[in-house]
Amino acid sequence: MNEVTPNAALARGATPVGQAGASAAGQAGAKSVGGAGTLPADHPAVRWGRIGVLLMNLGTPEGTSYWPMRRYLKEFLSDRRVIEVPRAIWWPLLNLVILTKRPGPKGRDYASVWNTERDEGPLKTITRGQAEKLQAAMGDKVVVDWAMRYGKPEVDQRIQALLEQGCDRILLVPLYPQYAAATSATACDQAFRALMKMRWQPTVRVSPPYHDDPVYIEAVASAIRRDLAALDFEPEVILTSFHGVPKSYLLKGDPYHCQCVKTGRLIREALGYSPERMRVTFQSRFGNEEWLKPYTDETVKELAAKGVKRLAIVAPGFTADCLETLEELDGENRHYFEEGGGEHFAYLPCLNDGPEGMRVIEHVVARELKGWLD
Numbered sequence: 001m002n003e004v005t006p007n008a009a010l011a012r013g014a015t016p017v018g019q020a021g022a023s024a025a026g027q028a029g030a031k032s033v034g035g036a037g038t039l040p041a042d043h044p045a046v047r048w049g050r051i052g053v054l055l056m057n058l059g060t061p062e063g064t065s066y067w068p069m070r071r072y073l074k075e076f077l078s079d080r081r082v083i084e085v086p087r088a089i090w091w092p093l094l095n096l097v098i099l100t101k102r103p104g105p106k107g108r109d110y111a112s113v114w115n116t117e118r119d120e121g122p123l124k125t126i127t128r129g130q131a132e133k134l135q136a137a138m139g140d141k142v143v144v145d146w147a148m149r150y151g152k153p154e155v156d157q158r159i160q161a162l163l164e165q166g167c168d169r170i171l172l173v174p175l176y177p178q179y180a181a182a183t184s185a186t187a188c189d190q191a192f193r194a195l196m197k198m199r200w201q202p203t204v205r206v207s208p209p210y211h212d213d214p215v216y217i218e219a220v221a222s223a224i225r226r227d228l229a230a231l232d233f234e235p236e237v238i239l240t241s242f243h244g245v246p247k248s249y250l251l252k253g254d255p256y257h258c259q260c261v262k263t264g265r266l267i268r269e270a271l272g273y274s275p276e277r278m279r280v281t282f283q284s285r286f287g288n289e290e291w292l293k294p295y296t297d298e299t300v301k302e303l304a305a306k307g308v309k310r311l312a313i314v315a316p317g318f319t320a321d322c323l324e325t326l327e328e329l330d331g332e333n334r335h336y337f338e339e340g341g342g343e344h345f346a347y348l349p350c351l352n353d354g355p356e357g358m359r360v361i362e363h364v365v366a367r368e369l370k371g372w373l374d
Contacts, residue, residue, distance in 0.1 A: 304340025
């Protein structure tokens with residue numbers, strides 16, 4: 001078959017690199033496809049030479065009623081990366097108990113933080129905003145898209161959408177500062193499943209965790225300084241709360257715990273706080289298995305019982321506010337603290353798509369695109 005040239009591709013109706021503000025890197029990619037032949041009459045249209053970036057976050061249900069919640073929970077809790085209990089034990093428990101009882105209460109929890117204007121969870125709203133702002137910052141250098149590991153938009157569909165726009169090089173960006181098999185790895189698994197079905201796979205890079213990246217640490221510290229300055233009280237203790245995982249995952253070699261602890265230490269040192277004033281805790285456990293400790297909710301109750309009256313919580317492991325931060329930290333744990341005698345409580349928002357959050361995402365993407373954009 002004759003080699004594909006930009007002019008030949010254009011003759012077949014493909015979008016040429018350079019049209020609609022394509023980047024200089026895209027132009028260079030097109031020039032690397034040499035040859036002076038023309039395409040056969042029956043050759044399919046070809047698009048190539050552009051760079052794609054896919055932001056990937058955890059996911060959110062499509063609604064708060066029973067069936068959307070059940071579908072979301074089933075997809076999430078069926079993932080072997082998330083639940084490592086043997087299928088013979090887990091499958092009956094999931095399908096006969098959890099998926100019968102949990103959709104109702106969890107739907108009510110989601111309803112308390114739901115974006116009613118857009119009829120979607122806050123995680124979806126914020127992740128979309130991050131992608132849009134990243135696209136604006138990158139200009140025509142890359143094509144930016146976003147996807148959810150569970151729910152919509154699906155990873156495979158968004159990879160296909162990037163391919164259809166001529167992206168033959170794609171950077172996958174799991175939006176998790178700390179690596180865990182149950183987050184970063186399963187997001188990549190989903191992308192790799194999509195690639196396995198493709199005849200012409202794009203060249204793929206995966207951005208690594210950035211738990212100790214100075215740009216990330218300073219962005220979190222800067223946001224904390226700003227948010228603390230806006231409070232009408234000074235916290236006696238600040239908890240840096242990370243999402244928990246079973247302790248057994250750590251013992252099997254997952255680096256998540258160590259990366260969370262390092263992140264917490266670096267943030268504390270950047271702020272100049274003592275270990276007693278700023279502490280690392282872990283939230284969102286379920287089941288009877290031991291999870292990473294200390295637990296956030298038990299720590300909050302303990303602090304209140306010991307007479308701490310002013311408390312703040314920040315969640316640096318989340319790139320976007322979601323159920324686990326807005327309902328669990330700012331709702332449940334606020335209640336625990338105030339019920340125990342605490343007087344002043346503050347939840348400090350995630351970086352989200354604000355200036356600090358976008359500075360981190362832009363930094364990570366620019367770093368990982370070196371060689372493709374240079």
